Amino acid sequence: MKITFMLNDRKVTWDALPGESLLDFLRRHHVVSVKKGCDGSTCGVCTVLMNHKPVLACTVLAMRCTGEHIHTVEGLADEVEKISEAFGIEGADQCGFCNPGIALSLYALKRENSNAEASEIRQYLEGHLCRCSGYQAQVKAALRYIGGGQS
Amino acid sequence: MKVVNQYVPSVDGKGIMLGRPAFTDDLAEPNSLIVKVLRSPHAFAKIKGIDTKAAEALEGVELVLTHKNVPQKAFTRAGQGYPEPSPHDKFILDRYVRYVGDEVAAVAAVDEKTAEEALRLIEVDYEVLEPVLDLETAIDHSSVIHPEEGIREMFPIGFEPKRNIAASYAMHVGDVDETLKSCDQVVRETFYTQAQAHAMMEPHTVNARMDYQNRLLIYSSTQTPFHVRRILSQALDVPISRIRVIKPRVGGGFGGKQALHGEMLVALTTLRTRKPAKMVFSRQEVFESSYSRHPMRIDIALGAMKDGTLKAMDCKILSDTGAYGEHALTVFMVAGSKVLPLYNKVDAVRFGGQVVYTNKTPAGAYRGYGAIQGNFALESAIDMLCEQLEIDPIQFRQKNMIAEGESSPIFEIMGEGTEGTAMTMETCKLDTCVQRGLELIDWHNKYPRRILPNGRIKSVGMAIAMQGSGIPYIDMGAATIKLNDDGFYNLMVGATDIGQGSDTILTQIAAEVLMTTVDRVIVYSSDSDLTPFDTGAYASSTTYVSGNAVLATAEKMKLMLLEEAAKALGCARESVRFDGQVFTTDSEETITLSQLSNRLYYNEDQQQLTATASYVGTKSPPPFMAGLIEIDLDPETGEFDIVDYVSVVDCGTAINPKLAIGQIEGGIVQGLGMAHFEDVKYTKQGRLITNDFLTYKIPTQQSVKNLQTEIVHSYEASGPFGAKSVGEIGIDTPPAALANAVYHATGVRITSLPITAEKRMAGITAKKGEQQS
Numbered sequence: 001m002k003i004t005f006m007l008n009d010r011k012v013t014w015d016a017l018p019g020e021s022l023l024d025f026l027r028r029h030h031v032v033s034v035k036k037g038c039d040g041s042t043c044g045v046c047t048v049l050m051n052h053k054p055v056l057a058c059t060v061l062a063m064r065c066t067g068e069h070i071h072t073v074e075g076l077a078d079e080v081e082k083i084s085e086a087f088g089i090e091g092a093d094q095c096g097f098c099n100p101g102i103a104l105s106l107y108a109l110k111r112e113n114s115n116a117e118a119s120e121i122r123q124y125l126e127g128h129l130c131r132c133s134g135y136q137a138q139v140k141a142a143l144r145y146i147g148g149g150q151s
Numbered sequence: 152m153k154v155v156n157q158y159v160p161s162v163d164g165k166g167i168m169l170g171r172p173a174f175t176d177d178l179a180e181p182n183s184l185i186v187k188v189l190r191s192p193h194a195f196a197k198i199k200g201i202d203t204k205a206a207e208a209l210e211g212v213e214l215v216l217t218h219k220n221v222p223q224k225a226f227t228r229a230g231q232g233y234p235e236p237s238p239h240d241k242f243i244l245d246r247y248v249r250y251v252g253d254e255v256a257a258v259a260a261v262d263e264k265t266a267e268e269a270l271r272l273i274e275v276d277y278e279v280l281e282p283v284l285d286l287e288t289a290i291d292h293s294s295v296i297h298p299e300e301g302i303r304e305m306f307p308i309g310f311e312p313k314r315n316i317a318a319s320y321a322m323h324v325g326d327v328d329e330t331l332k333s334c335d336q337v338v339r340e341t342f343y344t345q346a347q348a349h350a351m352m353e354p355h356t357v358n359a360r361m362d363y364q365n366r367l368l369i370y371s372s373t374q375t376p377f378h379v380r381r382i383l384s385q386a387l388d389v390p391i392s393r394i395r396v397i398k399p400r401v402g403g404g405f406g407g408k409q410a411l412h413g414e415m416l417v418a419l420t421t422l423r424t425r426k427p428a429k430m431v432f433s434r435q436e437v438f439e440s441s442y443s444r445h446p447m448r449i450d451i452a453l454g455a456m457k458d459g460t461l462k463a464m465d466c467k468i469l470s471d472t473g474a475y476g477e478h479a480l481t482v483f484m485v486a487g488s489k490v491l492p493l494y495n496k497v498d499a500v501r502f503g504g505q506v507v508y509t510n511k512t513p514a515g516a517y518r519g520y521g522a523i524q525g526n527f528a529l530e531s532a533i534d535m536l537c538e539q540l541e542i543d544p545i546q547f548r549q550k551n552m553i554a555e556g557e558s559s560p561i562f563e564i565m566g567e568g569t570e571g572t573a574m575t576m577e578t579c580k581l582d583t584c585v586q587r588g589l590e591l592i593d594w595h596n597k598y599p600r601r602i603l604p605n606g607r608i609k610s611v612g613m614a615i616a617m618q619g620s621g622i623p624y625i626d627m628g629a630a631t632i633k634l635n636d637d638g639f640y641n642l643m644v645g646a647t648d649i650g651q652g653s654d655t656i657l658t659q660i661a662a663e664v665l666m667t668t669v670d671r672v673i674v675y676s677s678d679s680d681l682t683p684f685d686t687g688a689y690a691s692s693t694t695y696v697s698g699n700a701v702l703a704t705a706e707k708m709k710l711m712l713l714e715e716a717a718k719a720l721g722c723a724r725e726s727v728r729f730d731g732q733v734f735t736t737d738s739e740e741t742i743t744l745s746q747l748s749n750r751l752y753y754n755e756d757q758q759q760l761t762a763t764a765s766y767v768g769t770k771s772p773p774p775f776m777a778g779l780i781e782i783d784l785d786p787e788t789g790e791f792d793i794v795d796y797v798s799v800v801d802c803g804t805a806i807n808p809k810l811a812i813g814q815i816e817g818g819i820v821q822g823l824g825m826a827h828f829e830d831v832k833y834t835k836q837g838r839l840i841t842n843d844f845l846t847y848k849i850p851t852q853q854s855v856k857n858l859q860t861e862i863v864h865s866y867e868a869s870g871p872f873g874a875k876s877v878g879e880i881g882i883d884t885p886p887a888a889l890a891n892a893v894y895h896a897t898g899v900r901i902t903s904l905p906i907t908a909e910k911r912m913a914g915i916t917a918k919k920g921e922q923q924s
């Protein structure tokens with residue numbers, strides 16, 4: 001069945017399989033920034049923005065997106081570049097499998113709370129598992145991004 | 152230095168965060184067949200009959216594989232050098248299934264749904280056998296896990312499959328029994344370490360296709376692309392020249408991807424069907440059917456004199472390799488060879504034991520590779536010994552630990568399944584690491600504990616550790632540098648970036664030698680057709696081994712450039728200076744690199760400049776560290792918070808200090824997970840309980856409040872720009888440091904990992920009972 005929704009501010013109409021998750025749907029249509037880590041709402045790497053709020057794409061049915069706004073990192077390149085600069089400066093990049101999801105959550109957090117502190121960042125990002133980094137550099141990078149480039 | 156030991160962001164960080172296709176599954180052919188595996192519901196069984204007719208008849212099913220229609224040649228999935236120190240005890244598909252989750256059959260179908268449906272249609276008649284689920288009763292158990300013919304060791308590793316022994320080993324220096332007898336104080340304890348899951352975020356992923364030259368092209372999330380190519384060729388009987396393996400971006404490995412997981416079945420599917428095929432492990436499969444860490448029972452005895460001189464160490468280990476013997480011997484040996492030399496001044500040392508098969512998920516390589524297990528036992532026992540001797544554990548360590556200019560006979564005796572290599576510590580800043588660690592955590596004001604007004608207890612604990620830098624005389628790394636017009640370079644390396652940043656640091660090394668910037672050196676890694684050989688990302692080898700290869704290659708390129716510049720300028724090579732951009736003669740004539748390159752490719756003396764060099768280590772200089780923890784514990788519940796973890800590390804000169812700190816901190820947090828809650832658990836029947844992120848928790852953003860990480864000044868002359876390794880050392884100290892801190896808080900010595908709240912509480916309650924009676 002065809003569904004029509006807004007992907008990164010452009011209207012698209014794509015076919016969805018019955019019962020298909022937004023995650024599988026996006027990847028099948030080659031939006032590969034959205035990663036699959038668990039397919040069970042437990043790791044955060046599939047995060048996308050739905051109407052500007054982070055959601056787990058493996059938990060949302062593709063059908064439910066009809067008429068909604070979905071954003072992925074591809075559609076927020078300017079902001080994501082800023083986040084990436086901060087990650088680079090703090091040495092927070094490792095394998096990066098978790099990074100697109102974290103970038104989207106950080107972008108959303110900054111819009112919600114432009115003064116977020118370390119403890120609030122840790123809380124906001126708690127659902128984003130990262131097995132590589134030990135998290136501390138990510139928090140520093142997040143502070144830098146939210147503070148407009150300063151740490 | 153301008154590029155090395157400087158701040159340089161990852162060369163690929165931005166592209167990956169922007170979501171550019173980079174990982175294995177991002178690069179799969181859109182119409183790939185989906186390969187799915189039917190997995191054993193039994194811990195141990197023999198397949199008496201298997202009926203695949205209904206599955207094969209299902210529309211959309213292209214292929215069904217069982218033991219009846221795949222090559223039957225034993226191999227090892229362990230991605231190690233050849234011949235491997237792991238037994239060849241695995242068949243592509245077998246008549247026996249040896250753990251819950253083992254492969255029974257595989258199906259390739261047009262989509263997921265069809266593949267799953269086909270799996271349901273396969274009928275298997277099992278003869279269920281009694282499983283071996285306890286490592287302590289595995290040897291000479293009535294069930295033999297590998298009764299089959301055709302399995303073998305490649306060279307003597309103590310392989311006795313009929314006794315459920317995958318490998319065994321023994322060594323000694325001096326007379327341990329006599330020395331222990333002569334000691335004023337002896338500590339004997341048995342420690343247990345658990346299986347830990349790698350839990351890398353990217354599941355094991357592979358896809359294959361036949362390319363336009365009709366060769367098999369495989370993309371795999373592997374740590375060892377060249378070993379994958381060799382092992383596939385051998386097991387599938389396909390000439391190695393017909394296989395190309397590309398390792399794209401890998402989403403974390405930690406040793407879990409130092410083996411073949413889906414490659415064999417996907418390659419076979421594509422070879423048989425001629426169609427692209429792919430497999431992405433589900434998270435359950437990652438937990439259940441890939442690898443975990445070898446659990447061990449470690450019996451240790453330490454003997455010392457009243458004056459605090461450590462005299463003897465005795466270490467006996469029983470290690471559990473699960474259903475297959477991948478990395479069985481070598482992980483076991485590292486539990487001695489990269490642990491016991493920490494205390495190199497003893498008169499006698501003994502190490503030995505067995506690695507046994509059980510009917511559990513196979514154990515494999517995992518960051519630390521035995522050292523974390525051995526370190527927990529040794530560094531806990533050292534504190535116990537100090538307690539009995541009434542000696543300060545810091546002073547005891549300072550007196551007995553290895554120092555610069557010293558050696559240990561163990562280096563020469565114990566290698567990777569073979570003899571080792573004698574070496575002297577050219578760099579060992581362990582003393583500085585300990586000293587600086589004490590300052591950073593404010594040890595003297597905090598040791599051993601403080602009781603807070605609210606009744607909680609804050610305590611500290613510490614441990615020291617060492618690792619290695621590659622496997623001498625075995626691990627080889629190679630690099631090629633190609634000059635392009637306009638004077639920028641390509642750097643081709645076999646080395647495998649799995650997220651640790653090797654592409655970045657190898658680029659830095661090349662850029663430093665060639666006196667240019669990172670953006671003028673374009674790195675491409677791990678493509679078996681296009682890049683030179685490298686053993687892969689394991690054994691903490693990349694910076695030291697592959698880094699040295701890049702260094703040598705860049706130096707070769709520099710000489711070639713000087714040669715060509717001299718020709719262009721009409722003078723002798725010796726009279727040309729190069730600053731990375733401009734060549735200048737003694738008489739101040741100049742030509743830029745860009746002009747020279749364009750001349751070489753378009754105008755005169757036309758030729759391609761390419762340099763290649765290789766490196767094999769002749770030693771494995773250990774990185775060292777001190778790890779110190781502060782916890783805040785509630786004596787009523789045993790619950791605690793980790794307030795601080797201080798790491799001070801001697802990894803030689805860090806090529807990229809920020810990325811090196813990232814390696815250390817990532818290791819610390821993984822090690823803390825193992826130390827206090829991560830635990831791979833099975834039911835009594837041998838079914839894995841912890842098979843998702845709800846049942847198997849890993850550390851989150853909230854797990855550790857603060858990490859303080861420092862790299863001390865150190866220069867290892869044999870390493871590239873003074874570097875040693877840093878990938879594994881971070882994981883080693885947390886278990887012992889935490890156990891020691893918990894002891895300082897509660898007086899309870901926990902000897903089995905993980906150090907859970909229940910164990911702490913049980914200990915605290917028992918302690919109270921003792922005090923009352």
Ligand code: FES
Binds near residue numbers: 036039045
């Ligand atoms: S894939 Fe969606 S939370 Fe893990």
Ligand code: FES
Binds near residue numbers: 132
């Ligand atoms: S960087 Fe690898 S999972 Fe986060």
